[in-house]
Amino acid sequence: MKILHVASFDGNIGDNASHIGFHSLLSRVMDEGTYSIEQLEIRKFYNNYTLPDKHRFDDDFATLANSYDLLFIGGGGFLDFDIKGSPTGTTIGISPSILDKIKVPVVISSIGCNPRNEIPEGNINKFKDFLDSYLGHSNRYLAVRNDGSREVIREVIGEHYYNAIPEVLDHGFFYDNDGSFYRPTEKDYILINTTSDQVQMKNRLLGEVDQDSYVDEMGKVISHIIDNTPYDIVFAPHIYSDYKAIDILLKNVNDFHLRTRIVVAPYVQGDYGCNQIFSAYKNSALVLGMRFHANVCTIAMNTPGIGLGALDRVSGLYRSLGMDGQFVTVDQPFSNELITGMGKYIKTPGINTTKLAEMKADMIDYYHKILNA
Structure with a gap:
């Protein structure tokens, strides 16, 4: 065929x-x-x-x-x-x-x-x-x-x-990762995927996201990680403009902490880049992901993660899997909820593996039916 x-x-x-x-x-x-x-x-x-x-x-x-x-x-x-x-x-x-x-x-x-x-x-x-x-x-x-x-x-x-x-x-x-191994820092780390474009998009269910409020709330989360945990922070861009979003979040971080606790992954594309960066996801202690596939692949690799819902589709994703408590919406103050969730899910995937396995089996059956009709 x-x-x-x-x-x-x-x-x-x-x-x-x-x-x-x-x-x-x-x-x-x-x-x-x-x-x-x-x-x-x-x-x-x-x-x-x-x-x-x-x-x-x-x-x-x-x-x-x-x-x-x-x-x-x-x-x-x-x-x-x-x-x-x-x-x-x-x-x-x-x-x-x-x-x-x-x-x-x-x-x-x-x-x-x-x-x-x-x-x-x-x-x-x-x-x-x-x-x-x-x-x-x-x-x-x-x-x-x-x-x-x-x-x-x-x-x-x-x-x-x-x-x-x-x-x-x-x-x-x-x-599934092809076996590529990329660990951006030798210490355990929390990986953050943030965007600038999605914060500005409209939603049917979520309210309007105020970028300044989002930056302020994420600043509290970053300060908590630096001040109260041993983890480094790794930022992972998916497109070039994600660097802008990363830069905005880091403007208020102490220069010494920028040099000692913060790592920014490279901007790489294609299947090769995909496997490299998602290897960094897989090797993290926890992912805080805004982009849709940042969350999909975190779950697919059985990596601990919490969704940052700037768009309805992220909350829709988690609800479809019976994981309603594993995302925050960023159209309202969320730092306390996110910090609490980090304590719960760090190094502990909260994935509904039974439901996911059932959905994967159903999809295999559906594709087998339509592609062999």
Whole structure:
């Protein structure tokens, strides 16, 4: 089987971990040597992509898809229906007329549907039209990831679509490090993943996050770690702009502590960088993670962690696994709650392993069904 895989391969190391997990999942449901995968970068379809190799969801794309045995789109947050000017309201801007020209089976899976910006007028109807066209064919499959997306569909798009679209795990739950070993400091450490972009995004459930308040609350947590624990602090960027977020948090840290207690991991990309940085996650005593895959991979590797919920999808992730008490939301004062949680979970994973194992088994069964139909 020749598979055309459309997703973000050059986005950040969380995306890479997701795709490594996808390959691991495929190896469990398809015999080795019976399939091949060609990757197509979805960022080349973005409206703001201006390089000469730009792609479009047009007749040429339909022709390309039909030259394969299967079109697979995901994982990623590509069904957030807040994209201005998209014929579907989403990043997957395949109009119903183009969709009708794609004759091979199509799978859109491990996908997020959790808008983070104002929804342009008309987008909900565009999205419904896309879903009606897509779900009306027996050789098309759509499943959202376990980040609260299915609840968004029920509450915003409608019960009918909620019933028609199942939830699966994010592919990152099948991520396993390739054996890379990276330990940023010789002492035990707490790893923090913080962002600047996600703090500024909008949410459906969480309130507005005030960046100054977030920095103040995280400053209290950093001071607690330095003053009251033996642990070093390692910051792990996933994209280049994460350095800005790290810099903001460190401006009020004593210079001597910066030199003796703080480490910043390198900015590295691709599968190699993914395995290096997530090795640092795996070797930590505790992860405080803001990005979605910072949390997914922490759980997947059975590493202790607490989610920093700047976006609804982080809280949705933990709730889907029955781990409601293992994240804080940063739209309100959270330092005391986080410090208490650190004392509880340091070096002690609070993962609901039974529920996770059941969800992984269900996903393997689902993929075996749709990929061997």
